[in-house]
Amino acid sequence: MSNRIQPVRGMNDVLPGEIGAWQHLERVARAVFGAYGYEELRVPLLEHTELFSRSIGEYTDIVEKEMYTFQDLGGDSLTLRPEATAGIARAAISNGMLRGARHKLWCLGPMFRHERPQKGRYRQFHQFDLEALGFAGPDVDIELIALTARMWQMLKLTRVRLMINSLGTPQARAVYREELQRYFAAHDAELDADSRRRLGGNPLRILDSKQPSMRALIERAPRLTDYLDPESQAHFAALCGGLDALGVAYEVNPRLVRGLDYYSRTVFEWVTDALGSQDAVCSGGRYDGLIAQLGGEPTPAIGFAMGVERVVDLLSQAGSVPPAAAPEIYIVVNGERAEREALRLAERLRDALPGRGVLLNLGGGNFKAQFRRADRSGARLALILGDEELERGVVAVKPLRREDGQIDCPLSELPARIASLL
Numbered sequence: 001m002s003n004r005i006q007p008v009r010g011m012n013d014v015l016p017g018e019i020g021a022w023q024h025l026e027r028v029a030r031a032v033f034g035a036y037g038y039e040e041l042r043v044p045l046l047e048h049t050e051l052f053s054r055s056i057g058e059y060t061d062i063v064e065k066e067m068y069t070f071q072d073l074g075g076d077s078l079t080l081r082p083e084a085t086a087g088i089a090r091a092a093i094s095n096g097m098l099r100g101a102r103h104k105l106w107c108l109g110p111m112f113r114h115e116r117p118q119k120g121r122y123r124q125f126h127q128f129d130l131e132a133l134g135f136a137g138p139d140v141d142i143e144l145i146a147l148t149a150r151m152w153q154m155l156k157l158t159r160v161r162l163m164i165n166s167l168g169t170p171q172a173r174a175v176y177r178e179e180l181q182r183y184f185a186a187h188d189a190e191l192d193a194d195s196r197r198r199l200g201g202n203p204l205r206i207l208d209s210k211q212p213s214m215r216a217l218i219e220r221a222p223r224l225t226d227y228l229d230p231e232s233q234a235h236f237a238a239l240c241g242g243l244d245a246l247g248v249a250y251e252v253n254p255r256l257v258r259g260l261d262y263y264s265r266t267v268f269e270w271v272t273d274a275l276g277s278q279d280a281v282c283s284g285g286r287y288d289g290l291i292a293q294l295g296g297e298p299t300p301a302i303g304f305a306m307g308v309e310r311v312v313d314l315l316s317q318a319g320s321v322p323p324a325a326a327p328e329i330y331i332v333v334n335g336e337r338a339e340r341e342a343l344r345l346a347e348r349l350r351d352a353l354p355g356r357g358v359l360l361n362l363g364g365g366n367f368k369a370q371f372r373r374a375d376r377s378g379a380r381l382a383l384i385l386g387d388e389e390l391e392r393g394v395v396a397v398k399p400l401r402r403e404d405g406q407i408d409c410p411l412s413e414l415p416a417r418i419a420s421l422l
């Protein structure tokens, strides 16, 4: 038997060969979020279990069966966050940030859900989360969705499409909910086990079922759109009009209810046909009641979460990841004195050329081996420092990506000469 420790199922390492796509996505996201006035905040990975059960809703996949919940040494029930909105809302309340104030916030980090691991579905995965707190919309709803559309444009991703819907107010939804309950109860025999359990608790969840056998029944169910209150109808019409005016294409999907309980009015989801069955890449909506429900002052809010792994997959598939930056300089060393001097030379170059990659050959090796490493590093210039060069006060400079010959350069002039060669 192997005594090797296995990784936890569904939790992945992101290796240097894959990190380029992550960093590209993170750079673009930071730039876009910043351009729309969103500020980064960081909230803990662990929260009291009650935060999630009270906000996400008892009859949801997440709370019913996906949470990593445990008792800590002090006896508290804690949960690894399955999503970020609840924690951000909690943070806004705990830190007294609301009191009529408005905040545009974003956050990036791992989420944890005990799901069946498969391509695009992991137990630790990452999300970008954007939340606009204190904005009643619909202007902010439109702007938030335009921001996501801009992300795809900046990332050169085209195989995504937008679905929107309105869930109305909780009052309007209550009427619809009864209607839906009546409908599904009348078709009790066709319900799967999950749906039957949800029938009493929250029949809206049934619409979110991924069970193929449920599809036809769900298709014929009453539509929430027909039960919307007049204000929500106006809100939704303004949303559609705003997206039209900005040229953001969308589809109204009356079955889009989202898997969490705290949504009201606007909900949206970006889906792709490029990732198989894990097709949701960015999902969000308005949650006007959540903050009050968690004990804060009533504060309208809207937000979304974007699945980083799925977007990274899209980027790799589309081939739209810019190549990683190679180092600029590789220092080849020959001789004992030169080895000591080379460390100082490398530091001098790093002082003079901040941000440029300066690799020093470490661990010795003959010329041939060192040049092979220099080549593989992708560096544009090799600097050759040997005892003999040191004696003459020079370094040999050899371009690696051009046919130009090697030249000697006085040590004292080195940083300036190199800067001109790069």
Ligand code: ATP
Pocket: 083, 113, 115, 120, 121, 122, 123, 124, 125, 126, 127, 258, 259, 278, 279, 280, 281, 282, 283, 284, 305, 306, 307, 308, 309, 310
């Ligand atoms: P799905 O329908 O795929 O289960 P969801 O409705 O549970 O998604 P949300 O809770 O809205 O997803 O999370 C927002 C985004 O996070 C999703 O659109 C998806 O891109 C990503 N995501 C959700 N669960 C996972 C997971 N287990 N592994 C990887 N990404 C995920």
Ligand code: MG
Pocket: 061, 259
């Ligand atoms: Mg899910």
